[in-house]
Amino acid sequence: VRPLLPVLLILTAFRSAVADWSDVPTGSMNPSILEGDRVFINKLAYSLRFPLTRWHLAEFDDPRRGDIVVFISPHDGKRLVKRVIGVAGDTVELRNNRLRLNGEPLAYEVVSDAERALLAPTLPEAWSLALEQLPGHPHPVMGKPASDAMRSFAPQMIPAGSVFVMGDSRDDSFDSRFFGPVERSRILGKATHVALSFDRDRYYLPRWSRFFSRLP
Numbered sequence: 001v002r003p004l005l006p007v008l009l010i011l012t013a014f015r016s017a018v019a020d021w022s023d024v025p026t027g028s029m030n031p032s033i034l035e036g037d038r039v040f041i042n043k044l045a046y047s048l049r050f051p052l053t054r055w056h057l058a059e060f061d062d063p064r065r066g067d068i069v070v071f072i073s074p075h076d077g078k079r080l081v082k083r084v085i086g087v088a089g090d091t092v093e094l095r096n097n098r099l100r101l102n103g104e105p106l107a108y109e110v111v112s113d114a115e116r117a118l119l120a121p122t123l124p125e126a127w128s129l130a131l132e133q134l135p136g137h138p139h140p141v142m143g144k145p146a147s148d149a150m151r152s153f154a155p156q157m158i159p160a161g162s163v164f165v166m167g168d169s170r171d172d173s174f175d176s177r178f179f180g181p182v183e184r185s186r187i188l189g190k191a192t193h194v195a196l197s198f199d200r201d202r203y204y205l206p207r208w209s210r211f212f213s214r215l216p
Contacts, residue, residue, distance in 0.1 A: 013051035018043055020188075021195050022070055022081060028167035028174070029081055031120035031129065031140050032068070032216050036204070038196040039081065039215070041070050045190035054185055063087065063163050063184070066137020068191040068215055071165070075179040081191055082165035082175050085134065086158045093155040094177070097143050097170055099132065100155075107133040111140070139216045143171045150177050163187070191215060 020041045024033050033039060043049070045067075048058040063069055067084045086092040086101065093100040098108065109131040111119065116129055119140050123129060132141045143149075149171035158164050162181035167173025176182065197210035 016043075016051040017049050022079065022191070024081060026172075028169050028172055029068070029083070030169040030172075031123060031142055032083075032168045033081065033191075033194070034197065034207070034210070036198045036200045036207070037194045037210065039068075039070075039191040040193045040195045041189040042192050043189035045192075046184070046187060056185070063187060063190070064136070065090075066134050066139060069163070069165065069182075069187050070189055070191055071182050071187045073179065074182060074186065075174075079188070080165075080175075082167055082173070083139070084163045085166045085176075086156075086164035086181075088158050088160045088162060090164070091155050091157045092164050094151065094153050097151040099134075101135070103155075108141075109133065109138075139168065141168050141170055143169075147171045153177055156181075161185075 020043060021038050022041055024037045024039060025035060027035050044060065046059065046061050046063060047056050049055060050057055063084050065084055065087060068081060069084055070079060070081050073080050085099065091102050099106045111129045111131060116123065120129055120142065123142065126146060127142050127144050129140060129142045131138050158181050161184050164176045164181050166175045166177065192215060194210045194213045194215065197207040198204040199207055
């Protein structure tokens with residue numbers, strides 16, 4: 001056991017401070033991230049932390065709109081994966097599932113049948129799909145019009161040192177609409193790729209096309 005301890009300590013420190021992966025058990029980030037995806041987390045994207053702590057040794061960059069971040073939930077301490085919608089100083093508002101950023105409504109592009117088959121081939125017809133034109137980072141979002149969900153909220157200004165996060169599956173996500181902005185100190189890193197993917201509805205068969213694919 002003793003010869004293995006240094007290796008285990010190095011691996012633990014590496015996963016804590018440099019890079020890690022996270023299994024995604026829910027569909028709150030569909031269609032960008034599917035249930036059964038394991039996403040790669042770049043923990044050096046924004047800062048360097050002392051291993052196994054939340055102490056910042058150095059800061060490199062700030063989270064940007066459109067980034068998919070992994071963070072510790074201010075609600076219950078669980079690790080969540082969501083997309084940054086607003087950064088410090090932004091005013092975010094939602095009206096009938098359409099975002100307004102700093103007073104300006106975002107554009108939403110209708111997804112053709114061909115694009116739908118490519119972006120979300122298994123998405124039921126009851127779910128809507130569109131491309132949300134977040135400045136600098138357009139990405140797909142989906143919703144279920146028949147469901148009971150929070151589709152509107154009053155304008156909120158994001159305080160310094162925080163970001164506003166939402167799931168791409170707007171009617172099936174517990175996010176900043178409920179627990180408020182997320183402090184930067186809670187952000188563990190940036191999710192950039194799908195490392196592995198297994199279809200839980202098909203006996204965990206690999207989704208080979210998603211292996212090592214970049215997140216939108």
